[in-house]
Amino acid sequence: MKKLFPIILLFLSSCDKCNQSAQTVVEPVKEIVVNAPAFNSDSVYNYTQAQINFGTREMNSKGHEACAKYLIDEIKKFTDTVYVQKFDVKGFDGVNLKCTNIIGSINPKATNRILLTSHWDSRPWADQDTKEKDKPILSACDGASGVATLIEIARAIKSSPLKNIGVDLFFNDAEDRGYSSSLDGIVKPGDYDSEGSWCLGAQHWSANPHVAGYKADFGILLDMAAAKDAVFSREGISFFNAGWVQDKVWSNASTLGFGNFFSNQTVGSITDDHVYINQGAKIPTIDIIHIDLASPSGTFGSYWHTHADDMSVIDKTTLNAVGKTLLYTIYQYEAEHATQ
Numbered sequence: 001m002k003k004l005f006p007i008i009l010l011f012l013s014s015c016d017k018c019n020q021s022a023q024t025v026v027e028p029v030k031e032i033v034v035n036a037p038a039f040n041s042d043s044v045y046n047y048t049q050a051q052i053n054f055g056t057r058e059m060n061s062k063g064h065e066a067c068a069k070y071l072i073d074e075i076k077k078f079t080d081t082v083y084v085q086k087f088d089v090k091g092f093d094g095v096n097l098k099c100t101n102i103i104g105s106i107n108p109k110a111t112n113r114i115l116l117t118s119h120w121d122s123r124p125w126a127d128q129d130t131k132e133k134d135k136p137i138l139s140a141c142d143g144a145s146g147v148a149t150l151i152e153i154a155r156a157i158k159s160s161p162l163k164n165i166g167v168d169l170f171f172n173d174a175e176d177r178g179y180s181s182s183l184d185g186i187v188k189p190g191d192y193d194s195e196g197s198w199c200l201g202a203q204h205w206s207a208n209p210h211v212a213g214y215k216a217d218f219g220i221l222l223d224m225a226a227a228k229d230a231v232f233s234r235e236g237i238s239f240f241n242a243g244w245v246q247d248k249v250w251s252n253a254s255t256l257g258f259g260n261f262f263s264n265q266t267v268g269s270i271t272d273d274h275v276y277i278n279q280g281a282k283i284p285t286i287d288i289i290h291i292d293l294a295s296p297s298g299t300f301g302s303y304w305h306t307h308a309d310d311m312s313v314i315d316k317t318t319l320n321a322v323g324k325t326l327l328y329t330i331y332q333y334e335a336e337h338a339t340q
Contacts, residue, residue, distance in 0.1 A: 118146025
């Protein structure tokens with residue numbers, strides 16, 4: 001429960017016919033009570049495992065096709081409307097990629113909305129590994145766990161329906177098939193656009209939203225938010241485009257006792273889905289992403305883009321911290337709009 005202390009406003013009044021002393025007028029402020037439903041980290045773990053059971057989920061694979069059907073069927077259970085965007089896009093190496101964006105909408109008629117997003121595709125290469133670099137990876141943390149967290153959030157909201165705001169859950173595709181120099185020798189050489197080759201699903205959606213003229217008050221992206229002892233620093237693009245959202249989420253994490261996960265350390269900008277949602281869709285969006293400056297990559301956890309990114313990486317304590325913080329933020333926004 002969060003309390004807002006009353007604001008005391010002073011008004012000075014005067015009268016030609018009398019000398020009236022200054023009056024103090026107390027404007028009552030409603031107490032905002034946040035009633036977030038329970039969040040189940042065991043459920044998130046199971047939703048993650050369900051995706052991993054399909055194997056690797058890179059575009060044009062059988063696992064990708066089967067997992068898309070699973071996600072659509074699952075999110076239909078907890079949302080009011082589900083939108084499926086099927087589109088083809090060229091990868092940086094010229095390969096035609098068959099992609100699927102999935103959007104589940106809760107309380108779609110509400111004007112005030114929150115966008116939650118995470119990518120569901122898996123990396124086709126283990127380019128940060130020391131072996132089998134040309135093989136696809138399971139991407140348990142880097143993909144599946146974020147989607148699983150959003151499914152559990154949808155389930156929780158279903159148990160305690162929102163009346164004043166809406167939430168949209170965007171499972172974006174083709175995020176993790178971008179080019180980096182670590183792919184040299186793995187894919188055919190060429191003149192690649194490094195930056196633009198990432199986050200293809202978010203790029204497509206930002207230019208072609210599931211609903212014409214779609215707007216949300218703010219957005220939150222989850223990426224690699226499930227590893228043990230993960231630390232989520234204040235990422236640069238998030239701070240620049242949506243600093244107030246970052247402040248809200250980090251403050252809520254602290255209120256809930258999860259400040260050890262949400263660090264106030266600022267770090268550089270990360271190329272991720274939120275870049276295009278901020279730029280293209282004009283929705284102020286932050287990235288909750290595990291950054292580990294001491295890791296072999298110097299940026300992300302040691303599991304990143306390796307075969308080690310399997311279920312052994314997933315930690316229920318971290319899932320609990322992230323999920324409860326997001327649910328609290330959603331129901332805090334719901335309570336704030338109930339007072340308006």
